Amino acid sequence: MTFAYFDCFAGVAGDMVLGALLDAGGSAEVLRSGLAGVPVDPFELEVTGAERGGIGGTLVRVRAERSHVIRTWAYLRGALGEADLPAQVRDRSLAIFARLAEAEARVHRKPVDQVHFHEVGAVDAVVDIVGSALLLHDLGVTEVWASPVATGTGLVRTDHGMLPVPAPAVLELLQDVPIYSGGVAAELTTPTGAAIVAASAGRFTDLPPMRVTAVGYGAGTRQHDELPNLLRVLLGERTEDEAAGDGGVVLEANLDDMTPELAPWVLERLFEAGAADVWFTPIHMKKGRPGITLSVLCSPGIDGVVRELLWRETSTLGVRGLPVRKWMLERRVIAVSVPGGPGKVRVKLGLDGGRVVNVAPEYADCARLASATGRPLKDVMARAQAAALAALDAEDRAP
Numbered sequence: 001m002t003f004a005y006f007d008c009f010a011g012v013a014g015d016m017v018l019g020a021l022l023d024a025g026g027s028a029e030v031l032r033s034g035l036a037g038v039p040v041d042p043f044e045l046e047v048t049g050a051e052r053g054g055i056g057g058t059l060v061r062v063r064a065e066r067s068h069v070i071r072t073w074a075y076l077r078g079a080l081g082e083a084d085l086p087a088q089v090r091d092r093s094l095a096i097f098a099r100l101a102e103a104e105a106r107v108h109r110k111p112v113d114q115v116h117f118h119e120v121g122a123v124d125a126v127v128d129i130v131g132s133a134l135l136l137h138d139l140g141v142t143e144v145w146a147s148p149v150a151t152g153t154g155l156v157r158t159d160h161g162m163l164p165v166p167a168p169a170v171l172e173l174l175q176d177v178p179i180y181s182g183g184v185a186a187e188l189t190t191p192t193g194a195a196i197v198a199a200s201a202g203r204f205t206d207l208p209p210m211r212v213t214a215v216g217y218g219a220g221t222r223q224h225d226e227l228p229n230l231l232r233v234l235l236g237e238r239t240e241d242e243a244a245g246d247g248g249v250v251l252e253a254n255l256d257d258m259t260p261e262l263a264p265w266v267l268e269r270l271f272e273a274g275a276a277d278v279w280f281t282p283i284h285m286k287k288g289r290p291g292i293t294l295s296v297l298c299s300p301g302i303d304g305v306v307r308e309l310l311w312r313e314t315s316t317l318g319v320r321g322l323p324v325r326k327w328m329l330e331r332r333v334i335a336v337s338v339p340g341g342p343g344k345v346r347v348k349l350g351l352d353g354g355r356v357v358n359v360a361p362e363y364a365d366c367a368r369l370a371s372a373t374g375r376p377l378k379d380v381m382a383r384a385q386a387a388a389l390a391a392l393d394a395e396d397r398a399p
Helices: 013-023 026-034 073-081 089-107 123-138 168-173 191-200 260-272 300-313 363-373 375-399
Strands: 003-009 043-052 055-063 141-146 157-158 161-164 212-220 230-238 246-255 277-284 290-298 320-326 328-335 345-350 353-362
Touching: 003 212, 013 026, 013 123, 013 191, 013 212, 013 230, 026 043, 026 123, 026 300, 043 141, 043 212, 043 320, 055 123, 055 141, 073 089, 089 328, 089 345, 123 141, 123 191, 141 191, 157 290, 168 191, 191 300, 191 320, 246 300, 260 290, 260 300, 290 300, 345 363, 345 375, 353 363, 353 375, 363 375
Parallel strands: 003 141, 055 212
Antiparallel strands: 003 230, 043 055, 157 161, 212 230, 246 290, 246 320, 277 290, 328 345, 345 353
């Protein structure tokens, strides 16, 4: 079992993922032969060495004529479904493109099957996504984690005109993922790169204890003065005893003089600062006054930031901290269709050693579907869970 950690200190793009995995030992022959089974327009794959900030890496370029074919998600889904690929590679590729389709649908406010892909539907993006799935399979990667993702700042020119960075689709794809600008006025993370890492990584956190067997650097096409434009991937195995859990800190403050109207504001600021979880507990304080305990779960590296935010945004005069251990299931997201409903519903899977132990439909997607169809929310959630279980059963039966 191979563990992969994507270090996105300069963001992530599809070609950078290919370069990093090839640089870490992935087979260029497996990549080329696997891509030959994908029904797309003709292209050439150019793999060369490159240096960014004094660090050598691998640069991958896809040479293809720009196609004027309008590609919808339905078209791409059919093309990839018929591709001559290993089942795991095909499923991962479809899952990545499904994330892209759903993100674009939310940005453009249209049904997911009607989404027209532009940059992300081009030949190079199909090559990046299927190629990444091929190389992860070739390297035997069974678990992926990633660092917080640098996005860049400023504006970027697209087929839709000038868009802010991070691009709207990137923000949709990286919801619930820790992101930061990286201090570079450029697009560091593309929708394709964001989709690959969002669909593949079970956790976004600091580098865990691991025994490294290979390191790869995937070079981006541009040079940045502020940092080397590279995606780094570490391959190996995690060495920490999983029974011990991961380290964390719970910071708490008792409050009896803060207006309740401030609570949602404080909660949002804490999540923006990188808190893993925030909750309020009603308590009775001295002199019988009702109050709340504000609890924040965070990594030890940001406890100082959290304390400073609590001083600034709440009325507390003191904060206490307790070291804790965290045990988290590996996470995966699949999209399923609910009979009689438009669009897809995302379902979160919790895995223990590769075995699915929890299946949880995404509330927002189920609520949207319940509103659109007039069905009870509990019925939509039950049907989404049943569809996810059926999809998992089909995966288990696949050769």
